Amino acid sequence: MKLAFSTLGMPGTPADEVARLAAATGYHGVELRAHPDEPVHVGLSPDERLEVTAAFKSAGVEILALAGYTRVGAPGPDDEVIEDLHEHLALAHDLGARYVRVFAGGGDAPAEDVDVIAARRLAAAAPRATDLGVRLLLETHDSHSRGVDVARVLGLVGHRAVGALWDVMHPWRSGEDPSATYAVLAPHLGYVQVKDIASADDTTPLPLGSGVLPLAECVELLSRAFYGDNPTPEPQEGWLSWEYEKAWYPEAPALADLLGPAREHLSRLIAESA
Incomplete structure (x- = not known):
């Protein structure tokens, strides 16, 4: 498996600095937060997109995904949501990213209604x-925190260009066992976000391995898939991306100092599960 980290842990950091840090700490890729407040967003000019691409190419680091914030199941006109998806797909293509992350964002609406709305927009x-060679990934998050919730939408879409992103925290906090999450998402899985927290009620980010999330179990499930008898659609190159949510917890320690130990921890879990 290959390792990445998310720039949610270092908000506002220029792309060239992110690329250099990833290379220096031994990561294969980076998950770029795509937001107007960040250096990478859909408003970048063609020249700015080339600069970002060049920085990562020079560092030998892959842009794994754009972590977008499109809420595909939210109320409102379909056209606006679909256009936002198109803009993020174009940006991902220009930067050479494989994936675009999206949320369901259904709020308190009935789940079956959100499923239909989200599936319709993703299918569109x-x-x-x-055409652009990019996959849209619906994350286990907000109204669709469990694997079974995401799988319902993907079953309605039925298109290879739309898959799943497993954030290990949200299904676990919703009471879904990792084995159950993996079972329903395996046919659709793009990559996996790992993190650690103090408890189900305290989601302050912690260094990997110092919290309560079942990371070893998740990595073992994925290792069996990538190297065992029942491969996922992309068995040759599974990705783990550390999402350290410092943007929401400014008091958390700096990500840069934690990247090396986190890589070592994940590498150890992968080795032990092989």
């Missing part, structure tokens, strides 16, 4: 994703 954007 899927042909563009295919």
Whole structure:
């Protein structure tokens, strides 16, 4: 498996600095937060996109994904959501990223209604994703925190260009066992976000291995898939991306000082599960 980290842990950091840090700490890739408050967003000019791409190419680091904030199941016109998806897909293509992360964002609406709305919009954007060679990944998050919730939507979409992003924290906090999450998401899985927290009620980010999330179990499930008898659609190159949510917890220690130990911890878990 290959290792990445998310720039949610270092908000506002220029892309070239992120690329250099990733290379210096031994990561294969980076998950770039795509937001107007960040250096990478859909408003970048063609020249600015080339600069970002060049910085990562020079560092020998892959841009794994754009962590976008499109809420595909939220109320409102379909056209606006689909256009936002198209803009993020174009940015991902220009930067050479494999994936674009999206949320369901259904709020308190009935789950079956959100499922239909989200699936309709994702299906509408899927042909563009295919043309650009990028996959849309619906994250286990907010109204669709469990694997079973995401799988319902993906079953309605039924398109290879639309898959799943497993954030290990949210299904676990919702009471879904990692083995159950993996079982329903395996046919759709793009990559996996890892993190650690103090408890189900305290989601302040912690260094990997110092909290309560079942990271060893998750890595073992993925290792069996990538190297065992029942491979996922992308068995040759599974990715783990550390999402350290310092943007929401400014008091948390700096990510840069934790990247090396985190890589060592994940590498050890991968080795022990092989």
